[in-house]
Structure formats: structure tokens, C-alpha cells
Amino acid sequence: MKIVFWIIASVALLVGGYLSIQLFFPSGTQTGSREEGLADNVTESEGRQYIEIRAKGGYSPRVSVAKAGIPTVLRLRTEGTFDCSSQVRIPSLNVSQSLSPFGVTEVDLGVLKPGILQGACSMGMYSFEIRAE
Numbered sequence: 001m002k003i004v005f006w007i008i009a010s011v012a013l014l015v016g017g018y019l020s021i022q023l024f025f026p027s028g029t030q031t032g033s034r035e036e037g038l039a040d041n042v043t044e045s046e047g048r049q050y051i052e053i054r055a056k057g058g059y060s061p062r063v064s065v066a067k068a069g070i071p072t073v074l075r076l077r078t079e080g081t082f083d084c085s086s087q088v089r090i091p092s093l094n095v096s097q098s099l100s101p102f103g104v105t106e107v108d109l110g111v112l113k114p115g116i117l118q119g120a121c122s123m124g125m126y127s128f129e130i131r132a133e
């Protein structure tokens with residue numbers, strides 16, 4: 001009976017290890033040394049700030065840190081996006097935007113107030129947030 005236990009334990013370890021690798025290093029994403037979910041995706045140009053978010057099978061980065069108090073444009077980039085992340089909602093700003101499968105769609109967010117903006121796909125399955133500080 002002992003051998004059966006060890007076989008089950010090894011299989012569990014292998015599966016668990018594989019899953020955690022998938023979790024921390026999802027294929028197709030470049031993980032740098034930055035905090036998970038945070039990325040340098042906010043730029044400023046001529047008094048406006050631009051937040052770049054990629055929409056495909058979810059949103060990345062999941063968390064964007066932006067400045068409150070200046071006009072802000074959200075730039076949603078699709079790369080062959082045929083899943084529901086092409087239907088973007090930001091309920092608190094009454095934003096509901098369909099993205100074409102390829103390209104960049106700009107959404108004017110106005111002047112951000114300090115706080116957290118929650119965005120999601122139409123089903124609420126994929127989400128992202130913008131922290132305005």
C-alpha cells in the first residue's frame with residue numbers, strides 16, 4: 001500500500017508543480033522583475049496621459065497606476081481578439097466599448113478622480129483596474 005501512496009503523492013506534486021509554473025509564467029507573456037500585474041504602461045504626452053491595455057483573453061496589465069487630475073485616454077489594443085475581452089465596460093464611467101479584433105481603440109476617460117476604476121468584459125469574467133493616485 002505504501003507504494004500506491006508514493007505514486008499518488010508524486011503525481012500530485014508533478015501536477016501541482018506544473019500548475020504553479022503555468023500560473024506564474026503564463027506562456028506568451030514577458031514577465032519582468034516588476035510586481036505581478038503592475039507594468040509601466042502609462043505615458044504622458046502634451047498634458048494628457050495614455051494608459052495602454054492589451055485586450056486578448058483578458059486584459060494586461062491587470063492593474064494600471066495612473067495620475068489623478070489630468071485628462072486621460074485609455075488605449076485598448078487588440079491582437080486577433082475574438083473573445084469577449086473585445087467588449088469592454090467601465091461601469092462607473094458609463095463606458096461600453098466594442099473593439100475590433102485588430103487595432104487600437106481610444107477611450108476618453110476624462111480627468112481621473114483619485115481612486116480605483118474597475119473595468120471588465122461584458123460578462124464580467126475578465127477584469128482590470130486603473131488606480132488613479
Ligand SMILES: [Cu+2]
Nearest residue numbers: 084121123125
Ligand atoms: Cu467575458
